[in-house]
Amino acid sequence: MKKLLIIALMILTGRMVQAQEFTNFTISPATFSAEDEITITFDFTGTNLAGETDLYIWTWANKDAVGFPGKDGSTNTEWGNSPAAAKLTPVEATPNKFTYKMTGTTMYGLAPGQLKHFQFLAKTKSGSKQSPDSKKNVFDPLVFVPSMLRLFPARVGQNDVVSLYFHQDLATTPNEQRMQPTTVTIEVFDNTGAAAGQPVTLPVKNAGTKLWKAYFIPTRSYTPGAGKKFTRFTYKFNGTVQDANNQPVTVSTNVVEVTLADMK
Amino acid sequence: MRSTYLLSILLLAVLAMNGCRPEGFAPLGDTNDNLTAIAGVWKLTKVTQTDFESQRKGFPYAVEDITTLFAYSTLQMTLNATAGAPGNFTINNDTAPPITSITSGTWSIDDPKAPKTITLKSGAVTEIMTLGGYPNSVNQTLKVKVTRSDAATNKVLIVYDYEFSR
Numbered sequence: 001m002k003k004l005l006i007i008a009l010m011i012l013t014g015r016m017v018q019a020q021e022f023t024n025f026t027i028s029p030a031t032f033s034a035e036d037e038i039t040i041t042f043d044f045t046g047t048n049l050a051g052e053t054d055l056y057i058w059t060w061a062n063k064d065a066v067g068f069p070g071k072d073g074s075t076n077t078e079w080g081n082s083p084a085a086a087k088l089t090p091v092e093a094t095p096n097k098f099t100y101k102m103t104g105t106t107m108y109g110l111a112p113g114q115l116k117h118f119q120f121l122a123k124t125k126s127g128s129k130q131s132p133d134s135k136k137n138v139f140d141p142l143v144f145v146p147s148m149l150r151l152f153p154a155r156v157g158q159n160d161v162v163s164l165y166f167h168q169d170l171a172t173t174p175n176e177q178r179m180q181p182t183t184v185t186i187e188v189f190d191n192t193g194a195a196a197g198q199p200v201t202l203p204v205k206n207a208g209t210k211l212w213k214a215y216f217i218p219t220r221s222y223t224p225g226a227g228k229k230f231t232r233f234t235y236k237f238n239g240t241v242q243d244a245n246n247q248p249v250t251v252s253t254n255v256v257e258v259t260l261a262d263m264k
Numbered sequence: 265m266r267s268t269y270l271l272s273i274l275l276l277a278v279l280a281m282n283g284c285r286p287e288g289f290a291p292l293g294d295t296n297d298n299l300t301a302i303a304g305v306w307k308l309t310k311v312t313q314t315d316f317e318s319q320r321k322g323f324p325y326a327v328e329d330i331t332t333l334f335a336y337s338t339l340q341m342t343l344n345a346t347a348g349a350p351g352n353f354t355i356n357n358d359t360a361p362p363i364t365s366i367t368s369g370t371w372s373i374d375d376p377k378a379p380k381t382i383t384l385k386s387g388a389v390t391e392i393m394t395l396g397g398y399p400n401s402v403n404q405t406l407k408v409k410v411t412r413s414d415a416a417t418n419k420v421l422i423v424y425d426y427e428f429s430r
Contacts, residue, residue: 029416036417144323152325153315155421157412161313161330161361215333217361262415263422 020132022121030259031155033140034104034115042088042122044096049122049131053090056082057100059120061108063136068116071108079127088122098122104139112142146170149237149256157263158218158230166237166253168210175251179239184214185252188222188233196222196230204237212237218260232259299376301399303345306406306428308360311336314423316411335359341428343371343382353384363410363426364391382408396425404430 024047028039040057044050059073075086088098104115117138123130148170152163164184171177181204188196200221207213214237218230236255240248311331319326331337338358344351353371355364369386373379379398384391396407406428413420 029414032417036419140317142321144318144321150325152328153313153422154318155315155414157421159362159365160412160422161333163328163330163333215330217334220361261421263412264415 022132022134024131025134027137030261031140032104033142034110034112035142036140037101037103040100040102040120041091042098042100044098044122044131047131049124049129050096052124052129054125055088055098055122056086056125057088057102057120058082058086058123058130059102059107059118061104061110061118062114062116063119065116069110069114071110073102073107073118073120074109075107079123082123082125082127112139115139148172148176149235149253151258155261156258157261158224159263161215161217163213163215164235164237165207166204166212168212171253175241176253178241179237179251180241181212181237181239183238184235185238186216186221186233186235188218188230190224190228191231192228196224201238204239229262230260232257234258298379298398299345299348299350299373302373302379302382302395302406303343303350304430306341306343306430308336308339308341308363308426309405309429310425310427311363312425314425316420316423334361336361339363363424364393365389366391393426399430 024043024045026041028041029036032038042055044052044055049055056075057073058076058079060076061071061073062068063070073086075083077083077086088100091097091099104110104118105112108115108118117136119134119136121131121133146167148167150165150167152165153160156162164186166181168177168179168181183201184204185199185201187199190196196218200216202214202216204212204214218233222230224230234255234257237253239251241251243249309331310329312327313330314327315323315325318324335358337360339360340356340358342354342356344353350371350373353369355362355367357363357367364384366384366386366389369384369389371385372383374381374383380395382393382395384393391410393408393410396409397403397405399406408426408428410424410426411420412422412424
């Protein structure tokens with residue numbers, strides 16, 4: 001009984017830590033490599049840091065990333081006295097909004113291939129107040145990593161031809177390994193976060209041994225509303241497997257979300 | 265006597281250096297009229313999509329021929345020339361996906377003798393196509409390249425290569 005209580009408490013604590021993840025920020029561009037300069041835009045409205053005028057970043061890379069060296073940001077000099085290089089820039093006439101520019105390789109002093117992801121928190125100079133840790137923000141890989149579901153091109157905009165690939169030879173679950181792929185389900189979302197319409201189902205073509213393909217153009221499958229643009233889409237491959245009675249059962253791969261680039 | 269000798273050597277040296285100067289030859293035949301070669305009605309025959317970042321990084325899966333994915337062969341581009349100068353253009357997409365954001369307006373080239381780009385303009389919208397090769401009497405193919413870049417970083421992400429024939 002005591003053991004059960006401890007396990008329940010551990011699960012609950014884990015959930016609480018997860019719930020406290022800092023999410024009040026955006027990163028531009030949406031996808032970036034460790035060599036790209038990025039801008040993090042913070043909005044502390046409604047958080048414990050609301051009303052603060054001098055805030056600082058505390059950042060680190062590769063936490064729990066197997067095969068990648070963990071490293072603090074170069075601006076993590078002293079928790080109780082953050083340096084000027086870590087100071088966030090207030091957005092003019094917008095209370096509680098700040099920005100911070102950084103480049104992964106410069107901030108962490110690691111080669112591009114040594115950086116997998118990074119996290120950060122915001123704090124006061126003395127560290128008396130702080131935000132929760134951010135989620136892990138993943139750098140665009142600089143080495144090719146084979147994956148079961150692949151997009152071509154790797155980064156696309158709303159008007160581009162998008163090819164979706166299912167490399168079944170890289171599948172790890174029995175359903176994904178055994179399924180006979182038939183369709184792809186795609187759902188597109190606009191910049192307000194709303195779905196552009198009902199999900200579309202497209203046929204899948206065989207593109208080689210254990211390789212399946214579907215393709216679409218976001219703005220050809222859906223029409224953006226006035227003044228709106230598509231910012232992301234999700235997709236999954238569907239197919240059938242035979243159950244114990246030799247009857248077909250519909251199964252799907254996991255759903256993958258893709259952020260659309262703002263192209264010009 | 266000595267000064268005459270020195271002058272003779274100097275004269276010979278000047279003659280020898282001038283003698284080594286290459287002669288300029290004008291091109292044989294008529295100069296190519298590239299503007300006229302580019303103008304006309306063009307039908308889209310081939311579309312290639314390049315993942316520029318994957319190609320730059322040496323990744324596999326960098327280039328795909330997407331001609332048959334959509335009805336690209338129904339697209340027709342007309343580049344009209346008036347009095348030896350670029351004029352209006354129209355692009356009839358028919359059932360093909362659009363290859364530019366504008367379908368009519370005016371077109372121009374950067375250099376009449378050796379154009380490298382075709383600029384399509386409609387109002388405030390400008391689209392630039394990079395020429396991949398001039399059509400000629402042997403090869404009646406117009407090759408153009410359109411790049412798509414990330415608006416935030418200006419980084420080229422995708423290159424579309426289009427081939428047209430008359």
